[in-house]
Amino acid sequence: KGLPKPRTRDLAAFASELGRHWGLLHEELCLVDVRILKLPGVLSVDVLFALSEVDWKGLFDYAATQAILDCAWEHLARRAYVANCLLRLVELMVLVVVTVSPPSSEFGRRAAWSFLCSTSAREVVMEGMQLVSYKIRLGHLGAYVGNCWNLLDIASIVIFATMLLRVWDTQEINQLGDRGGRVLLCIVSFCRWIQLLYTLRAFQYHSIGYKVIPLFNSFFQVGGITIITLLMFAAFVHAFVAIDLHGDGVSSVIINTFRLLFLGDGDGIDFVLGLDAASPSGNYLTQVLLLFASAVFCICTLNLFIAVHGAAYERSKSEAVLDFY
Numbered sequence: 001k002g003l004p005k006p007r008t009r010d011l012a013a014f015a016s017e018l019g020r021h022w023g024l025l026h027e028e029l030c031l032v033d034v035r036i037l038k039l040p041g042v043l044s045v046d047v048l049f050a051l052s053e054v055d056w057k058g059l060f061d062y063a064a065t066q067a068i069l070d071c072a073w074e075h076l077a078r079r080a081y082v083a084n085c086l087l088r089l090v091e092l093m094v095l096v097v098v099t100v101s102p103p104s105s106e107f108g109r110r111a112a113w114s115f116l117c118s119t120s121a122r123e124v125v126m127e128g129m130q131l132v133s134y135k136i137r138l139g140h141l142g143a144y145v146g147n148c149w150n151l152l153d154i155a156s157i158v159i160f161a162t163m164l165l166r167v168w169d170t171q172e173i174n175q176l177g178d179r180g181g182r183v184l185l186c187i188v189s190f191c192r193w194i195q196l197l198y199t200l201r202a203f204q205y206h207s208i209g210y211k212v213i214p215l216f217n218s219f220f221q222v223g224g225i226t227i228i229t230l231l232m233f234a235a236f237v238h239a240f241v242a243i244d245l246h247g248d249g250v251s252s253v254i255i256n257t258f259r260l261l262f263l264g265d266g267d268g269i270d271f272v273l274g275l276d277a278a279s280p281s282g283n284y285l286t287q288v289l290l291l292f293a294s295a296v297f298c299i300c301t302l303n304l305f306i307a308v309h310g311a312a313y314e315r316s317k318s319e320a321v322l323d324f325y
Helices: 008-022 045-052 058-060 063-100 106-138 141-145 148-170 177-203 205-219 223-242 250-261 266-273 285-316 320-324
Strands: none
Touching: 045 063, 045 106, 058 063, 058 285, 063 106, 063 177, 063 266, 106 141, 106 148, 141 148, 148 177, 177 205, 205 285, 205 320, 223 285, 250 266, 250 285, 266 285, 285 320
């Protein structure tokens, strides 16, 4: 109060006058009024693209960077993003109806599949526009191709379109009765739920974005322990196949080994004890293998995997704000 309104070039002088007016030192904190400066070019496409390609996450710890992205979210992206999330949710509900209880009426069947076809066509158009924009507007097609998430989106679109084309070609609008159609529906349904979960990363409501992003990031930080776990699993599978005198087949050995090592299932235990043509209680060799597998894999390897993944999630959680932006 009583101070002149600052111009942009006089901000330093205004700050000094403000400190003198209240008798404050530079090291002390004080309440200030924040004015929104509508700077031209701040929300430039080139600026936002440059921020998306930055490898140094520390840049997003600055208030200025967060302000640019918050402004872009509020004024440019939020409404379209929310509409896309709602459309994806409606699409999932239609997929649930088609999967669990297909409509019995002709109109209901055609309405459900027509809606799914329209959403698939919309995705193709949107992804194509994004690809063209990267090439023509930004001139960085490699940035689009080099993003694994874009490639996964394309794969999901192709699988979804393949399922719809199969329905249209066979005229099976009631349900995907054949095995191939059901497999495609299985893959599409799973991918859509995961995509919906990943879409929620942009929302700050109840800090859901701060929880979703570390979850996905932690999966990419356990590569070493994942390789160790898979190699240990392969070692036990190979050992069990070598003493399988019943000739149950490699696939049966793999399934029962998985049930034993990862799930601790009783059928997996009985399967291992019954190897080497042993009695239901097993013989010396199968009993030793069972004890060894339980100690090395179930107790040591799995708990180590859980610990490493938990540590990776905690590291990602500590950087959740930076990864969110």
